[in-house]
Amino acid sequence: MNELVHPYHCFIRPTVTHTTFCPGCGDGTVAQSILRAIDGLGMDMDDFVFVSGIGCAAWIPSPFFNADVLHTTHGRPIAFAFGIKMGLPDKKVMVVSGDGDLVAIGGNHLIQNARRNIEMTVICVNNGIYGMTGGQAAPTTPMGVKTTTTPYGTFENFFEDISGLVIAAGASFVARWTTAHPRQLTNSIKKAIQKKGFAFIEVLSQCPVQFGRKMGTGNAVQMLEDYKKRSISIKEAKKLSPEELRDRIVVGEFVDLDKPEMVEEVTRMIRRASGEVQEVVDAGRG
Amino acid sequence: MGRTEILIGGVGGQGVVLSGILLGTAASLYDGKQAVQTQSYSSELRGGSARAEVIISEDRITDPEVRRADILILMAEDAVGRYLNKIKPKGLLVIDADLVKGVTSGDYDILAIPATSIADKEMNNIIVANLIILGALIKKTKLLSVESMEKAIEASVPKKAKDLNLKAFRRGLELS
Amino acid sequence: MDEKRVHTGRYFMMGNVACAEGALAAGCEFAAGYPITPATEIANHLAEKLPRVGGAFFQMEDEISSIAAVIGASWAGKKAMTVTSGPGISLMLENIGFAIGVETPCVIVNVQRGAPTTGMPTIGIQGDMVQAKHGSHGDYEIIALCPSSPQEMFDHTVIAFNYAERYRTPVFLLSDAFVGHMREEVVIPEAEKIETVYRNIPEPGTDPLKVKGFLDEDVAPMPIFGKGFKAHVTSSCHDEYGKRNLIDISALDKFVRRLSNKILKHKEEITLVERDYEDAEIVLVSYGGVSRAAAAAASQARKRGIPVGTLRLITVWPFPGEEIEKMARKTKQVIVLENNLGQVYPYIKAEAAHFAEVSFLPPKLVGEIQDPEDILKKIEEVSK
Structure with missing residues (x-):
């Protein structure tokens, strides 16, 4: 008798028997969007090295993806990924981690590598909370929310636009979606994988267990409906005033441009330095 | 010849460390001797205090620190207070006479060279005062051969500056 | 080793430069670091010389990312190193523990300087000796070499790479500003006289499920990335296959002991x-x-x-x-x-x-x- 097998089962590490995500977690949607994109591009898991940090989203590739996976320290996956990409320039390097990992403790690595425009895909699963440690405030937690470390409500301004930060830093490709947009997300991941440059995708993802309870936004279904309701395309958003855009989620592909990419620049530098090609940089120097 | 300990004190930008490197290179690579050169400087690159130490010996050099200098070269007034107590009894004190005024006589020989004014007047560049001092030192002490020093200068200074440095060194040879 | 990497000859050379020359001779392909006195000469020299042999030095945003990139490059199959001083090591310690935990060959040069804290950057002391052994959290063993001359800055850097590759572990070169900035005669031998070691890797084509890439006291073959081993590399407690185990104390016991014993078992040949x-x-x-x-x-x-x-x-x-x-x-x-x-x-x-x-x-x-x-x-x- 033929067993009914999920079409993406082949992408899952054979030794993995169950997921670690809470019921209703958005991580499953993100995982499937990544695998759909890889499958859609006709690529193989051996074309990739996945890197993750610490937090729930970091567990998407580790251990589930049947590929080379480096599960690193808190906040540093992009820095580890830098070394991997330089060592294996022909492989696709993808970082999957959360907002706490990539934007709080690891914020500078995100900024600096977006600036370098080193080719890699970074998927930032933004659930607005520290889920794994039990619901502490993140830099993405809206002001006033009561969390386990802010029992009287958060008193800090928060990151409303991580994508804007990465755009300003100089990334080649930046997009934002929510888990209520799995198809659009998959398409953007496809583009990100193929991008010669730093490709960043922010995915707003529901954490019903920690965030939903604290915010009073309800269960996973209610949170997804809320995402749908609040989302607005870049084009539509342009027609609205900042006041009208409050509490809205602008989704879409913000940036998709071609600019010098670091691995290529390094390769070029090495060719010059090793005498493979004529030295041109020093020509003007006296 | 046993162990000769040399301490050079000045300020950053005077070529204190380069002087140490030249002595060490000449001894080690061209004069068949052993040499250790060490240095210390404050973090600012220009104007801060700078010190180079060189030990030259026929035999293997174990202790690499200059403990009591056989030869003390002072290129700045600042360095007097800092290093004069490091000179060995009967040692040789070499000073740039244009910059170091406050040296009283003691249990040491003094070789005073107006290196900065010579460099300024004759070479139009005070930066090679250190080479004039090295020339005078080598002439007086025969510590190393002139040939070795010249080879070290050729090997260590940038091509553009080679002639000027050799000229200054040779000028120094005439001074003691 | 490639003759382009080995600059055979007799030099009056600074210790830090000799260290960089040693790294080249040992086959270093990737270096990352952040500028810091008194280690900068090593970085500067590597930045100039590594690209000529196909490698590169990368100036990272801090020391945390420097060691992270080095570990990443090592898993990509490259011989890798970082160079810094005490303040930089303090920042690297978490990821040094990571490198130990997932058995990553790499060389960490600490040109020690006046400390604690920012201290006195150009003065050499031996102030970070115990930090190298105990700085990162948990029980672990480390290898550390202490050069006393520019010649040994060259020789020990080669040994450090060989030990790192042989035992799949970070190896410290604990120099200091005094030795790092010291100039003395350095003899670089002919390329064929320099022994270099590269890590064992599993037989290409091995079924990924059968690759035992971790926790062998006799040093497991390293399932480096890009070879189809589908390596799951996590610094969380794991078994011989790399599989995470966050619940069984006996798994933690094995994790801690085997990592340490891997070094201790070979202490005689390391010492x-x-x-x-x-x-x-x-x-x-x-x-x-x-x-x-x-x-x-x-x-x-x-x-x-x-x-x-x-x-x-x-x-x-x-x-x-x-x-x-x-x-x-x-x-x-x-x-x-x-x-x-x-x-x-x-x-x-x-x-x-x-x-x-x-x-x-x-x-x-x-x-x-x-x-x-x-x-x-x-x-x-x-x-x-």
């Missing part, structure tokens, strides 16, 4: 010392630049008829306790010399005190290695 204490009644124990002052004092003492010997630790970690005991059994007095306030001294005392009197002679001024005259005074004091 490098210089013994010169035949018939000595007093032995000076030291490492790094200080050992040169110790050698000078011992030779002067012998001239005065006092039987003084020396034991120099070239590898301070894993701690060569057996060597200390062997020495202590043969002598009466042990004097420990370090350019700090006594960091390795308690370890030496613990091994030697059963058999000999052990004392410590700190430098008169921390930052200036002991004057042989002062060591002689101490020798005369204990020999009474």
Whole structure:
């Protein structure tokens, strides 16, 4: 008798028997969007090295993806990924981690590598909370929310636009979606994988267990409906005033441009330095 | 010849460390001797205090620190207070006479060279005062051969500056 | 090794430059770091020379990302290193623990400087000795070499790479500003005379499910990335296959013990010392630049008829306790010399005190290695 097998089962590490995500977690949607994109591009898991940090989203590739996976320290996956990409320039390097990992403790690595425009895909699963440690405030937690470390409500301004930060830093490709947009997300991941440059995708993802309870936004279904309701395309958003855009989620592909990419620049530098090609940089120097 | 300990004190930008490197290179690579050169400087690159130490010996050099200098070269007034107590009894004190005024006589020989004014007047560049001092030192002490020093200068200074440095060194040879 | 990498010849060379030359000769392909006095000459030299042999030095945003990138590059199959000083090591410590946990070959050069905190950047001290062994959290073993001359900055860098690759572990080169900035004759041998080691990797084509890539006390083959091993590399507690286990205490026990035993089991072949204490009644124990002052004092003492010997630790970690005991059994007095306030001294005392009197002679001024005259005074004091 033929067993009914999920079409993406082949992408899952054979030794993995169950997921670690809470019921209703958005991580499953993100995982499937990544695998759909890889499958859609006709690529193989051996074309990739996945890197993750610490937090729930970091567990998407580790251990589930049947590929080379480096599960690193808190906040540093992009820095580890830098070394991997330089060592294996022909492989696709993808970082999957959360907002706490990539934007709080690891914020500078995100900024600096977006600036370098080193080719890699970074998927930032933004659930607005520290889920794994039990619901502490993140830099993405809206002001006033009561969390386990802010029992009287958060008193800090928060990151409303991580994508804007990465755009300003100089990334080649930046997009934002929510888990209520799995198809659009998959398409953007496809583009990100193929991008010669730093490709960043922010995915707003529901954490019903920690965030939903604290915010009073309800269960996973209610949170997804809320995402749908609040989302607005870049084009539509342009027609609205900042006041009208409050509490809205602008989704879409913000940036998709071609600019010098670091691995290529390094390769070029090495060719010059090793005498493979004529030295041109020093020509003007006296 | 046993162990000769040399301490050079000045300020950053005077070529204190380069002087140490030249002595060490000449001894080690061209004069068949052993040499250790060490240095210390404050973090600012220009104007801060700078010190180079060189030990030259026929035999293997174990202790690499200059403990009591056989030869003390002072290129700045600042360095007097800092290093004069490091000179060995009967040692040789070499000073740039244009910059170091406050040296009283003691249990040491003094070789005073107006290196900065010579460099300024004759070479139009005070930066090679250190080479004039090295020339005078080598002439007086025969510590190393002139040939070795010249080879070290050729090997260590940038091509553009080679002639000027050799000229200054040779000028120094005439001074003691 | 490639002749382009080995610049055979006789030089009057700075220790830091010799270190970079050693890295080239050892086959280093990737270096990452952040500018810091007194280690910058190594970075500068690597930045110039590595691209000529197809590698590169990368200036990262901080020391945390420097060691992270080095570990990433090592998993990509490259021989990799970072260069820094104490403040940089303090930032790297978490990821050094990561490298130990997932058994990553890499070389970490610490050109130690006046500390604690920002301290005095151009003055060399041996202030980070125990940090190298115990700085990252948890029980672990580390390998650390202590060069005493520019020649050894070259030689030990080659050894550090070979140890890192052979034992799949970070290896420290614990130099200091004094040795790093010291110039002395350095002889770089011909390429074919330099032994270089590259890590074992699993047989290409091995079924990924059968690759035992971790926790072997005899050093598991490293399932480097890009070869189809589908390696799951996590610094969380894992088993021989890399599979995470966050619940069984017995898995943690195995994780901790095997990582440590991997080094301890090979301690004898890792340990490098210089013994010169035949018939000595007093032995000076030291490492790094200080050992040169110790050698000078011992030779002067012998001239005065006092039987003084020396034991120099070239590898301070894993701690060569057996060597200390062997020495202590043969002598009466042990004097420990370090350019700090006594960091390795308690370890030496613990091994030697059963058999000999052990004392410590700190430098008169921390930052200036002991004057042989002062060591002689101490020798005369204990020999009474």
